[in-house]
Amino acid sequence: MERREPPTEPRRRPPNGALAEALFALAEHEPPGDRRVALLKAGYAAFDTPDGGRRAALAAAAPWLRPMVEQLAACPSEDSLAAAVQRLAAGEPARRRATRERYLSRAEVAGVLAAGPPELHPDRMRGAAHWHTTDSDGKAALETMARACLRRGFAWSLVTDHSRGLEVASGLDAEGLRLQRGRIDRWNHAHGDEHAVVQGLEVEILEDGTLDVPRGERLEVACVAAAVHRLFDPDRDQTDRLLRAVSTPQVHVLAHPRGRHFHYRSGLRARWERVFAACAERGVAVEINGFPRRQDLDWELARLAVDAGCDILLASDAHAPRHLEFDHYAAAIAIKAEVPRDRILNVMHADELEVWLGDR
Ligand SMILES: [Zn+2]
Ligand SMILES: [Zn+2]
The missing domain is CATH 3.20.20.140 (Metal-dependent hydrolases)
Structure with a gap:
């Protein structure tokens, strides 16, 4: 069951676009196959939802991916999110980043x-x-x-x-x-x-x-x-x-x-x-x-x-x-x-x- 968060201290979460970008970046480090598709699917879910990106990504994520989504969504700042991606991707830079620059997530719109x-x-x-x-x-x-x-x-x-x-x-x-x-x-x-x-x-x-x-x-x-x-x-x-x-x-x-x-x-x-x-x-x-x-x-x-x-x-x-x-x-x-x-x-x-x- 999901834990209720106290209303006075809303948990800081990365913006939907940043969470999506983390998932897209990780997808790039996977060879073609189910794992890459699952990461992309979760990324698009966060990018296209008008509401909370974490919830949308979790709903779209395969079971093996959910802990990783939770880990990324728990990052309180974009810096810590980038660091988490670096860790998970073993330091390799995302090659296709340029194809995702200057796009707005639905929540940003x-x-x-x-x-x-x-x-x-x-x-x-x-x-x-x-x-x-x-x-x-x-x-x-x-x-x-x-x-x-x-x-x-x-x-x-x-x-x-x-x-x-x-x-x-x-x-x-x-x-x-x-x-x-x-x-x-x-x-x-x-x-x-x-x-x-x-x-x-x-x-x-x-x-x-x-x-x-x-x-x-x-x-x-x-x-x-x-x-x-x-x-x-x-x-x-x-x-x-x-x-x-x-x-x-x-x-x-x-x-x-x-x-x-x-x-x-x-x-x-x-x-x-x-x-x-x-x-x-x-x-x-x-x-x-x-x-x-x-x-x-x-x-x-x-x-x-x-x-x-x-x-x-x-x-x-x-x-x-x-x-x-x-x-x-x-x-x-x-x-x-x-x-x-x-x-x-x-x-x-x-x-x-x-x-x-x-x-x-
Ligand atoms: Zn056209
Ligand atoms: Zn047209």
Whole structure:
């Protein structure tokens, strides 16, 4: 049975993110197999819970791992936690640490939003951007997603399914786009006063910086978000690839600019000042993608984008209705980056967004 702790002396525990990082670091010292998977699972549980990280990690941990979780969770400071990891890992440094830097745990997101300026809270946004439907790799139909956005209080939303060219997703071709437009028109005809859906498309930035959708087809959708999903090549500077992409006519947004993925890859290497300067000059907005494993841009690069003069789009990258709340991560990153409210496209009224999109 768990011992009751006296309310006057709350036990000091490491923050969820620090506990998770300790478990991820220890996972790196295990060869591929059950032990590594168990450590990762416990780490993700602590990282993704809105409540106590210790309890979530224990609930997810295999029996052999529980004493280790208890030992880590008992560390009263991050220093003692780091020392415990060093001991357990026999002094080897964590090699993949860089792939986990500048990410927020779910508990940290809640803390940042609670302490941040109310005008940057997701509840104060008018538009929900960048979500997917069963027309590409999403789990819910367009109407279901639109209804979920409406229920969350948004006046408009931007659907951005993948283009057909993307190999990892069954995307939309010209005909699919046309059919989707028909459904959006029907939705807007019936519900547009409450919640207007804007058709976008997430297109692929190819290795040479060209896009996988021809200009004629791009012109048919209201908003084009360009993004990299493959060929990250960490040894190559990707500035020219991104410059070419954002300088292409009829591109509105640079989506998840780095393409980083928590614990797996740091994403593209580029001279970001130049990329963001080009975005600002062309009027291309830069996305803060709140999908928890992406968190792309992070707050340091988001700050750089703001300093360069870029507009910012907060995105959930939702693939199901419950993912729409990932805009909380995006808003928390915007708060940490001190993005001014008037630079955020999501605060616009639907007609203002239409003007913004039409200008590009
Ligand atoms: Zn994407
Ligand atoms: Zn997406």
